[in-house]
Each structure stands twice: as C-alpha cells, then as structure tokens.
Amino acid sequence: MSYARPTIARIAGYTPGEQPKGRRLIKLNTNENPYPPSPMVADALQHFPAERLKLYPVPGADSVREAAAELFGIDSRQILCGNGSDDLLTIALRTFVDQGGGFAYTEPSYSLYPVLADIQGARKIPVALDENFMLPENAAELAAGAALFIMARPNAPTGNSFPKARVAKLCREFAGVVWVDEAYADFANDNCLDLLGQFPNVVVSRTLSKSYSLAGLRLGLACAAPELIAEMDKVRDSYNIDMLTQALATAAIKDSAAMRENVRRIRASREKLCGEMLAMGCDVLPSEANFIFAKPPRPAAEVFQALRERGFLVRYFNLPRISDYIRITIGSEEDMAAFCAVCRELFTAGK
Numbered sequence: 001m002s003y004a005r006p007t008i009a010r011i012a013g014y015t016p017g018e019q020p021k022g023r024r025l026i027k028l029n030t031n032e033n034p035y036p037p038s039p040m041v042a043d044a045l046q047h048f049p050a051e052r053l054k055l056y057p058v059p060g061a062d063s064v065r066e067a068a069a070e071l072f073g074i075d076s077r078q079i080l081c082g083n084g085s086d087d088l089l090t091i092a093l094r095t096f097v098d099q100g101g102g103f104a105y106t107e108p109s110y111s112l113y114p115v116l117a118d119i120q121g122a123r124k125i126p127v128a129l130d131e132n133f134m135l136p137e138n139a140a141e142l143a144a145g146a147a148l149f150i151m152a153r154p155n156a157p158t159g160n161s162f163p164k165a166r167v168a169k170l171c172r173e174f175a176g177v178v179w180v181d182e183a184y185a186d187f188a189n190d191n192c193l194d195l196l197g198q199f200p201n202v203v204v205s206r207t208l209s210k211s212y213s214l215a216g217l218r219l220g221l222a223c224a225a226p227e228l229i230a231e232m233d234k235v236r237d238s239y240n241i242d243m244l245t246q247a248l249a250t251a252a253i254k255d256s257a258a259m260r261e262n263v264r265r266i267r268a269s270r271e272k273l274c275g276e277m278l279a280m281g282c283d284v285l286p287s288e289a290n291f292i293f294a295k296p297p298r299p300a301a302e303v304f305q306a307l308r309e310r311g312f313l314v315r316y317f318n319l320p321r322i323s324d325y326i327r328i329t330i331g332s333e334e335d336m337a338a339f340c341a342v343c344r345e346l347f348t349a350g351k
C-alpha cells in the first residue's frame, strides 16, 4: 500500500551518478569539470550582500537571461532559466505532454528522460539510435503521435553528435516540439542555436553544469521562439532561480572566455585519452563531449570494479546495447595521466 498516486508508486525514480563519501576517489563518473569556474564567479560570491536574501529574487532571472541573450545573439524573450536543465526538462514535459500523451526520446540517451515521462504519466515512445548511435533518418516517422521529442546532442552517454541536417529534417517533419538538449555543446564542433531562426517548434537547452564548472550552482537555459518560452514560463515555479544563483550565473556567462579556456584544455585531454585508449585495444566512440565512451578489451563491469579498487570512479551502465562500455569523464591532465597508467596495467596484464 502506498499513499502516492499509482503512477508514482510503481516507478523507481531516477538514480543520479554516485557522489562518493569517505574514501578518496578520483571522480570521472558524472561529467563534472575538473577546473574551477571563472574568477568572476568567486568575486561575485565574495561580494554578495547576505542581507539582500531577505527579499524574493527577480522572478524571471532577468540578468541571467540578458547575459545569455547577448552571448547567443538572440532576444532575452527567447530564453527561460531553470534550476539546472533537469528543471527545464520537467517543465517541458509538464508544458507539452498531457497525461497519456506521447513523449518521444532517443535511446540510449540520458536516463532521466523516461523517468520524467513516467512521473508525468506520458506514453513513452523510445526512438532507437542506429548501429552507430546516430539519430535515425526517419526519426519523425518513428515518433509520430508524440507531442514532444527530446534528444541530447552531443549524446550522453555515447558522446557522439548527430548531423545537424538530420535534426533540421526532424524539426521540419515532426508535428510536435523538438527539444535539443545541448548540455555538452560547448565541447562540440557545432550547435543547433541557428535552428531557432528556422523552426517555431525547436528548443535548445544549455547548462552551466558542465562547460562552466558550475554543477553545484544549478542553472539551465532553454532557448526557443518567444511563443514557446511564454507557455513554459506559465509552468515554471515563480522563483525557480534563487538570488545568489542569479548573481553568480550572470557573472559566469559574462566571462564565457574563462569557460572556453577550460573547454580548450578538456578537448585536448579528450583527444589524448582517445588516442591512448585506442592504442590499448579499446574501441572508442568519436566524442564531442567532456567524456569518452569506450569498450575495453576486458568485460566492462569487471573493468569498472578494477578501476574503482584502484581509486578511479567511472560510469558503467548495465543496459541493453551499452553494457560493454564504460564512460570516462575527462579530468585534469594529471588525473588522466594516472588513469591511463592504471588502464595500461589492467588491459595489458598477462599479454
């Protein structure tokens, strides 16, 4: 017997990546940034007057939206802020998908998507990525009847991106809203912001959690036509972005140069790690994110455990199609060198 709605009582809920306590592990499991955020963030934090907290924050997080609008070259009415992009995804389901309504999402992808569908009581329409983990050509057809289609580009946990023309084709052919989750776009070769000017049904979401080194702050951005933003704005909690977050996020976005410098280092480390893992006999998917998805020459579950015993926490998914892989977040240069040394020992032992 449960007091909860049957829809909630029968689901398991989302399991976030582990945040280990106690034993010191090198965290390469939740795609956090190894480098600190812009010094402007530390400065804004230091100078924030605690007394201001007695007042409610600006409901629409205007300063954050204005800074982001300038950076993206769009109007601030085309932006909605969320308490992390996870909050925006919840808002998306609540805005666009009725109970029992169709919700399409790529698979394998971010495991939160089907959980949000279950919470909303939506009818799940998983769209399988092809054998190269690409968005299928006929995605619109496969998602027919859905009110919302969410994909991650670059994808998680596979790290690859999809041809933009294929995303545009989906926007053109799909009758509902196409949501491109760009949590990793700053690490990629391109992004879909230019689709905003072409399609009234596309949303592009970003987060400060990965490229801006601010996973603890919780700030996400959804970009779309003002009409779509206005609908989602009705669903959002009035004060979903607290005052401190508004101040720090504005500072971070205004200093995107600091973010880009961290991204440059991470991309260089990513290419280096890719090369080394390939040389050790791993299969590595082409990555445009701040992690790589690698199939080791030994069973992945065993490698996950062996790495953990040696102080490295990576992510392993015991799920169809991806249970042969481990996902490795790109850490600092020193951590990656130590990680490679341990992998070399694990993969070449007994050869």
Ligand SMILES: *Cc1c(COP(=O)(O)O)cnc(C)c1O
Pocket: 031, 083, 084, 085, 086, 087, 110, 152, 156, 181, 183, 206, 207, 208, 209, 215, 218, 219, 220
């Ligand atoms: C990390 C991640 C998010 C969550 O971002 P937050 O802004 O921290 O909530 C969303 N989508 C994908 C694909 C992610 O990997």
